[in-house]
Amino acid sequence: NAGVMQNPRHLVRRRGQEARLRCSPMKGHSHVYWYRQLPEEGLKFMVYLQKENIIDESGMPKERFSAEFPKEGPSILRIQQVVRGDSAAYFCASSPTRYNSPLHFGNGTRLTVT
Amino acid sequence: AQKITQTQPGMFVQEKEAVTLDCTYDTSDQSYGLFWYKQPSSGEMIFLIYQGSYDEQNATEGRYSLNFQKARKSANLVISASQLGDSAMYFCAMREERGSSNTGKLIFGQGTTLQVKP
Numbered sequence: 001n002a003g004v005m006q007n008p009r010h011l012v013r014r015r016g017q018e019a020r021l022r023c024s025p026m027k028g029h030s031h032v033y034w035y036r037q038l039p040e041e042g043l044k045f046m047v048y049l050q051k052e053n054i055i056d057e058s059g060m061p062k063e064r065f066s067a068e069f070p071k072e073g074p075s076i077l078r079i080q081q082v083v084r085g086d087s088a089a090y091f092c093a094s095s096p097t098r099y100n101s102p103l104h105f106g107n108g109t110r111l112t113v114t
Numbered sequence: 115a116q117k118i119t120q121t122q123p124g125m126f127v128q129e130k131e132a133v134t135l136d137c138t139y140d141t142s143d144q145s146y147g148l149f150w151y152k153q154p155s156s157g158e159m160i161f162l163i164y165q166g167s168y169d170e171q172n173a174t175e176g177r178y179s180l181n182f183q184k185a186r187k188s189a190n191l192v193i194s195a196s197q198l199g200d201s202a203m204y205f206c207a208m209r210e211e212r213g214s215s216n217t218g219k220l221i222f223g224q225g226t227t228l229q230v231k232p
Contacts, residue, residue, distance in 0.1 A: 002141075033219055034216075041225075045220070048217045048218070048219055056217040095218060099147075101162055101164075102149055103149075104161065105161075106158075107158045108158065110157070114228075
């Protein structure tokens with residue numbers, strides 16, 4: 001049973017470009033969460049999605065950031081017009097339910113904005 | 115609001131000894147889950163152990179055990195017989211378990227860096 005797959009593992013973008021981060025949850029998992037980790041810090045919640053629906057985006061910056069989880073295909077975290085402050089590790093996690101189960105994390109995407 | 119506090123930025127332990135990593139939490143929810151994750155230098159997040167707020171016994175998973183003291187709102191991780199491969203960052207996290215407004219998101223602490231000395 002493959003784990004949560006994230007790609008790319010590393011992504012370098014210049015200021016002003018767009019970054020697209022992809023996440024395929026574990027088989028059978030319909031709940032997807034995105035987190036951001038700045039250097040030497042814990043993970044900060046960004047957004048929670050179920051298939052085709054954004055359930056909680058309380059941690060998402062209001063501008064430039066968007067997320068989707070289409071009926072078919074991976075979940076996408078999209079950052080438009082990236083700035084240096086967007087440089088971080090972005091983790092995706094999936095879960096079969098909202099309750100009584102851990103989140104299983106992917107290996108993360110390390111975004112560097114030059 | 116929920117909050118997780120890890121007060122030890124860094125810890126050292128001698129190989130083969132036991133070590134306790136502290137975690138305290140704050141929540142007004144009656145039903146919640148507590149988790150510990152390990153993040154080695156390679157960066158991935160590895161789930162270690164889970165404790166439900168209604169579980170009467172402390173959770174154990176191999177060399178990991180969770181010392182759950184509900185009244186004190188603490189959920190310390192105990193690693194027995196430390197190994198060099200245990201050197202990593204360790205995160206404590208909490209998740210609501212019930213309620214229509216529950217989104218199941220995890221709230222993380224700041225983490226504790228553990229170094230195991232040979």
